[in-house]
Amino acid sequence: MSQQRAVIAVTVGEPAGIGPEISLRAAWALRSELRPVLVGDAAYLSMLASEVDPAIRLMGVSQQALRYSGLPGCGKDQITVIDCPLDAHVVAGQLDPRNGRAVLQTLVVALESVQQKWCDALVTAPLQKSTINDAGIPFTGHTEYFAGQTGTDQVVMMLACNASASLPQALRVALATTHLPLKEVAAVIGFDSLLKTLQIISQDLQSKFGLAHPRILVAGLNPHAGESGYLGREEIEVISPVIAHAQSLGMNVSGPYPADTLFQQKYLQDADCVLAMYHDQGLPVLKHASFGLGVNITLGLPLIRTSVDHGTALDLAKLGVGHADMGSMQVAIRMAAEMVARQAK
Incomplete structure (x- = not known):
């Protein structure tokens, strides 16, 4: 576990939704408090970052490099992205089942990052269950997936x-x-x-x-x-x-x-x-009382996992960047880091 800044793996969710944008914006806003590590398509996130804020600096790392040497060092003015390449071009607001396997792979990699102690906790942006199912992979949701992968009987x-x-x-x-x-x-x-x-x-x-x-x-x-x-x-x-x-x-x-x-x-x-x-x-x-600022927490897992309190908002994503509220994602990342700090005491 990290001794200073908590290292938080953040899956960016459905690429056609608001997940990638709010993950980028929240990670950049919180970079001095903790170390967010985005898990998604590095090329797509780089392109999106240039639209969101040209000041955002990303550093991509391949899954192979991660497994060979662990998470590389990173300064406070740069966000690490673990690359999970998409299989099809992203059109904002339009689901594409060809990207379903890549979305699921972000969960695989993020979970592995926590289990291998490269990251301290896991935060998930919203995904579209139908995209993964339409790719031919049975999938009922984040919670059930993480419970199954960790052998947790009840969450x-x-x-x-x-x-x-x-x-x-x-x-x-x-x-x-x-x-x-x-x-x-x-x-x-x-x-x-x-x-x-x-x-x-x-x-x-x-x-x-x-x-x-x-x-x-x-x-x-x-x-x-x-x-x-x-x-x-x-x-x-x-x-x-x-x-x-x-x-x-x-x-x-x-x-x-x-x-x-x-x-x-x-x-x-x-x-x-x-x-x-x-x-x-x-x-x-x-x-x-709190829509847009609430956090979804999975209790009972042998790790810390939080998420936003909303869905993919395809309608907002279709309008372009700047329409989505990153509030819930920011609170979810910060709350995960706070839980990491408590468990470290």
């Missing part, structure tokens, strides 16, 4: 944002389930998986966020948290028993709370994380 998706003018304190929302049809959510929430989710959240809030005794508030699944069983029994049969068991293990967990009233200052002011039962129960609140 937890958490979005976080810092305090702001509209938000009195930092807010973190983790999910018991992620990208599932609503009709399947109840069947997936079981005792063992929910308990494991709480354990992962508690452990990572301690190790990656420096919280000695993190307080976790758990939302109910049903309206009014089931209203004593009249609106559903998941709270009685699964969620409450899991909370009680987690408490017996020493975790600072409480609930289940009705989700429609949980996101109030009187509950959140002393909370470190809210566990929502499904995607659209918790994330609309966080994204309303």
Whole structure:
């Protein structure tokens, strides 16, 4: 691990989207605080950099050279790019499945860079899942890919944002389930998986966020948290028993709370994380408060991985450079570096 500036691998995402631009801009803006290492097509990024800001200086390194001698040194006024060449010309805003394999290769290389300790953490720009699938490679998403490649049985998706003018304190929302049809959510929430989710959240809030005794508030699944069983029994049969068991293990967990009233200052002011039962129960609140400045964090992995809180924005990319907001990428890179620093202590 680096002893001074954290070295952060940043995959630039779908080349036809805003990922390459926001990765370039955020890396350049943060170069004095940490060492960002972009993972993408070096020639394309060089061309794009000349449009974004002619002052940006890039230094390409091949995958072969990386594996032979590791990451080369680099000054604070230059950004290293690990070259993952694309297979087709990029047209902003237009997906091309011929580039699907190259996009996936950026994940392969970035993960290897962290596992080999050339880099300290991993940040991902948004990609288009369909591009990789249309290239003939089954792919369900960053989170599932990194879990599979690291042999991690269960991971937890958490979005976080810092305090702001509209938000009195930092807010973190983790999910018991992620990208599932609503009709399947109840069947997936079981005792063992929910308990494991709480354990992962508690452990990572301690190790990656420096919280000695993190307080976790758990939302109910049903309206009014089931209203004593009249609106559903998941709270009685699964969620409450899991909370009680987690408490017996020493975790600072409480609930289940009705989700429609949980996101109030009187509950959140002393909370470190809210566990929502499904995607659209918790994330609309966080994204309303912080869209463009939130960070997606994968908990449970044997490495640090953060990402932006938005997608590829092909419509913005089509307009040319200068329309995309790099805020979420900048916060994601900085948050990864902060977690690296905490774990180094």
